[in-house]
Amino acid sequence: MSVTSDPFSARKPFRSGELYSLPALEEQGLGPISRLPISIRVVLESVLRNCDGQRVHEADVRALAAYDAKNPGTKEIPFVVSRIVLQDFTGVPLLVDLAAMRDAVKSVGGDPAVIEPLVPVDLVVDHSVQVDRSGTASSFLDNLKIEFGRNRERYEFLKWGQQAFETFAVVPPAIGIVHQVNLEYLAKVVFERNGVYYPDTLVGTDSHTTMINGLGIVGWGVGGIEAEAGMLGQPIAFQTPEVIGVNLTGAMREGVTATDLTLRITQLLRAEKVVGKFVEFYGEGTESLSLPDRATIANMAPEYGATMGFFPIDEKTLNYMRMTGRSEESIEQVRDYYIEQKMFGIPKEGEIDYSKVLNLDLGTIVPSVAGPKRPQDRIDVPDLKNVFNGLMEMPVAEGGFGVEAGERGRSLEVEIEKPDNGGTLTATRSGLSHGSVVIAAITSCTNTSNPSVMIGAGLVAKKAVERGLEVNPIVKTSLAPGSRVVTEYLNKTGLQRYLDQLGFNLVGYGCTTCIGNSGPLDGPVEAAIEEGNLVTASVLSGNRNFEARVHSAVKANFLMSPPLVVAYALAGRVDIDLDTESLGNDSEGNPVYLKDIWPTHREIEEAVADGIRPAMYSSQYSDILNANPEWKEIESSTGAIYSWKDSSTYIQKPPFFDGFDLEVGSITTFEGMRPLALLGDSVTTDHISPAGNIPESGPAGRYLNEHGVERKDFNSFGSRRGNDRIMTRGTFANVRIKNRMADGKEGGYTKLMPEGEVVDIFDACQEYARRNTPLIVFGGVDYGMGSSRDWAAKGTNLLGVKVVVAKSYERIHRSNLIGMGVLPLEFKDGENVDSLSLDGSEVFNLKGLDNNLKPGQEVDLEIVRSNGNVDTVSLLVRIDTGIEVEYYRHGGILPYVLRSLLKNAK
Known part of the structure; x- marks a missing residue:
């Protein structure tokens, strides 16, 4: 880190070096710094420290120092982060782009080494494991073997990246989930570089990067496209946010978990519409929460829509660092730094000026689940039965399942064979019906x-x-902890053997069911679901339950705490009131209720105190590069330039830099656009660019078959994100997407116009490309909500979509669209697809788009109807900042960065 100037004389001695003092700014009269939200102060420190007159200007510091919570304005903040964290699903395509950028630099006579991350980058391989085997003692090793067999090409590529880039490090598979590894190991909390001390800040290519906010670290999820720019020295630009203060009071009651609290906060804040805002927790209730509880709440920020769910640093933070094996020196460094900056401790009521304050009494929290399709749809546990039954007959268009009354009691008998923990196969006959838990x-x-x-x-x-x-063998049970430390303390407390007896054996360390890596159901189970058109359920301790995410055959998906997952697995149904109905009968035939087996807070606290030791963390992370023998055996190519393989179905050179030119293009309008899709509200990045299984009958499956890949080796969409040929064919191809242009057909279909023939979306786009026809997509509220999938934007671009029009956007996807050169437009209040009577037969012309584009300006969309009538609607351009205009002008963020690097290298 090089510091070129200190225009505010803010550098002050600290420990063995110096820091950039925030109190010094207040002393100079730049603003009431001590009353700013803590999260804003951390961002301000970065702006102050990086004020070099080029990327960050004095005016940026002055504007943020004078932050007005009640009227934050729309000024752009250039935020330079301390590091980047990646997971492999989003990290692999990012590395593919970096490799392609090096090729592009070489093609114009530059030095490929100019493409090198300027901040530390850590990639954790955690998204590739699938639950192919479960319920047995060998499940973990079986899945690990399958994972390495499937992903060898990807892992070879990651190993190439590790040797090709100096600041790029990989945490191997089977170590843990990226966010838990980040909490337990990667996070420094305070950095020291070249004698300068500064806060640990980051962005990550996973929306749940916000989990680190629980440790008092400012950071959030961005698309891989934006992360690439950040690692290559570009500030993360965002509009000055409102900061919503959440004052937690009281204490949680017996029987309530951190998950229950998180689901309530998700419901509260989603209703508050906090998209694009910071959320900061304070008050005595916040102070009482353990750090893991804080991290659980922070993790769900994407579900409640906020950029962050931030918890300031206090003694609980330091205790967690101590528990996870950090050195006393680093702990004291954190304490001293945050005390010096007057940012230590959870603020009390009235100490901070927030844009708005919400109050929540922890004593009002009750056991909850959320679903069956969205994480914000919270349900009290006793009410789940009635809610589920009500949804059964509710029309699909209204969010229900549309099951006719006469079909409600349908049940099919299923016979399955499952090995017990000793490996002996046992055949079991069970009834499968609506409401049965199958995962x-x-x-x-x-x-x-x-x-x-x-x-x-x-x-x-x-x-x-x-x-x-x-647990009925019809239920596919699995346990996928966030790190190996979890296994250590479950074994030390003697609890793992009981989980094993119920089928919750270890299946892997990584993201599994929550991201669609649930693996296959038993054949007879899936066949019965299809035959009976059954609405079966999954119960999972995850954060996402969007349609078709968990498993394409499972229509109802409920989020809940791990103890409740065990309880519903025992019950085998979700249409049950766990307050009044038994889970089953004991060995003597007596009914057993949830209250009979639910642990007290004291029991849990005693087991935690008995089971966890700092040495567990130290030992598990002491030599992670050698912790996995399978990873050590992977061989890779070497050198600064990657040797692409035409035969690979995992890694392909993307077309984003084909014909790269150092000259910047110009912003022009679009004429003769045809609609590709008319979509409704809450279209997620899962719908746009699916993870999970690759259907054999779809365009991506056909492509793999044509290239000699057997169905059993398809792997998942997520694992093939390094191949644009696969991912483009998977864009808008989710089996549950509902396009009004498909004549009621569910899945990735559209109507090729003007012929009117219903075809695969990919095939339609191929034909439109031959005709040189630009495309437009229409959406509703919260377009692009969910995971921070860069391929949802990349695929949109490669399909030939030039413009997306929606009622509102989720933050990351809007940014990603601009980053890929796709123009996001927004309807004004009261206008939408229905009010304009669009049916897909129209042709669209965009007026008012030119090289003088300004953030937030309006443009006119001309609608030429099939009968010749012409209407015009005014739309808002959702390019919100000046730098976003430049990204769009360059055709995307990557061409912009590439041209900047080459210009500076001369």
């Missing part, structure tokens, strides 16, 4: 980082086993 997964970053809920699940399992309860 029960303790999974995801949200909860498997929290010892209280993981220990709680183990205690529920222990009590259940001791009462003689069992």
Whole structure:
């Protein structure tokens, strides 16, 4: 880190070096710094420290120092982060882009080494494991072997990247989930470089990067496109946000978990419409929360829509650092730094000026689940039965399942063979009906980082086993912890063996069911679901439950705490009131209720205290590069330039830099656009660019078949993000997407116009490309919500879509569209696809788009109807900042960065 100037004389001695003092700015009269939200102050420190007159200007510092919470304005903040964190699904395509950028530099006579991350970049391989095997003692090793067999090409490529880039490091597979590894190991909290001390800040290519906010670190998820720019020295530009203060009071009641609190906060804040805003927690209730509880809440920021869910640093932060094996020197460094900057401790009521304050009494939180299709749809546990039954007959168009009353009681008998923990196959006949649980997964970053809920699940399992309860073999059970430390403390407390007895055996360390890596259901189970058109359920301790995400055959998906996952697995149904109905009968035939096996807070606390030691973290992270023998055996190519293989179905050179020119293009309008899709509200990045299984009958599956890949080796969309040929064919191809232009046909279909023939979206786009016809997509509210998938924007671009029009956008996807040169436009209030009576037969012309484009300006969209009538609608350009205009002018953020690097290298 080089510091070129200190225009505010803010550099002050600190420990063995110096820091950039925020109190010094207040002393100079730049603003009431001590009353700013802590999260804003951390961003301000970065702006101050990086004020070089080029990327960051004095005016940027003055504007943010004078932050007015009630009227933050729309000024752009140039935020330079300390580091970047990646997971492999989004990290592999990012590395592919970097490799392609090096090729592009070489093609114009430059030095490929100019493409090198300027800040530390850590990639954690955690998204590639699938639950192919479950319920047995060998599940973990079986899945690990399958994972390495499937992903060898990708892992070879990652190893090439590790040697090709000096600041790029890889955490191998089977170590943990990126966000838990970040909490437990990667996070420094305070950095020291060249004698300058500064806060640990970051962005990550996973939306749940916000989990690190629980540790008092400012950071959030961005698309891989934006992360690439950040690692190559570009500030992360965003509009000055509102900061919503959440004042937590009271204490949680017996029987309530951190997950229940998180689901309530998700419901509260999603209703508050906090998209694009910072959320900062304060008050005595916040102070009482353990750090893992804070991290659980922070993790779900994408679900409640906020950029961050931030918890300031206090003694709980330091205690967590101590528990996870950090050195006393680093802990004291954090304490001293934040005290010096007057940012240590959870603020009390009235100490900070927030844009708005919300109050939540922890004593009002009750056991909850969320679903069946969105994480913000919270349901009290006793109400789940009635809610589910109500949804059964509700029309699909209204969010229900559309099951006719006469079909509600349908049940099919299924016979399956499953090995017990000794390996013996046992055949079981079971009834499968609407409401049956077929997947029960303790999974995801949200909860498997929290010892209280993981220990709680183990205690529920222990009590259940001791009462003689069992899980029906029809339920696919799995346990995928966030790190190896979880296995250590579950073993030390003796609870893992009880989880094993119920089928919750270890299946891997990584993101599994929550991201669609649930693996296959037993054949007879899936066949029965299809035959009976059954609405079956998954229960998972995850953060996402969008349609077709968990498993394409499972229509109802409910998020909940790990202990409740065990409980619903035992019950085998979601149409049950766990307050009044039994989970089953004990060995003596007596009914067993949830209250009979639910642990007390004291039991959980005692088990946590007994089971966790700092040495566990130190030992697990002491030599991670050699912790996985399979990873050590992977060989890769070497050198600064990657040797692309034409035969690879995993890694291909993307076309984004084909014909790269140092000259900047110009912004022009679009004429003769045809609509590709008319979509409704809450279209997620799962819908746009799916993860999970690759259907054999779809364009991507056909491509793999044509290239000699057998169905069993398809792997997932996520694992093939390094191949644009696969991902473009998967764009808008989710089996649950509903395009009004498909004549009621569900899935990735559209109507090729003007012929009117319903075809695969990819095939239609191929034909439109031959005709040189630009495309436009229409959406509703929260377009692009969900995971920060850069391929949702990349695929949109490669399909030939030039413009997207929606009622509102999720933050990351809007940014990604601009980053790929796709123009996001927004309807004004009261206008939408319906009000304009669009049916897909129209032709669209955009007026008012030229090289003088300004952030937030309006443009006219001319609608030429099939009968010749012409209407015009005024739309808002959702390019919000000056730098976004430049990204769009250059055709995307990557060409912009590439031209900047080459210009500076001369």
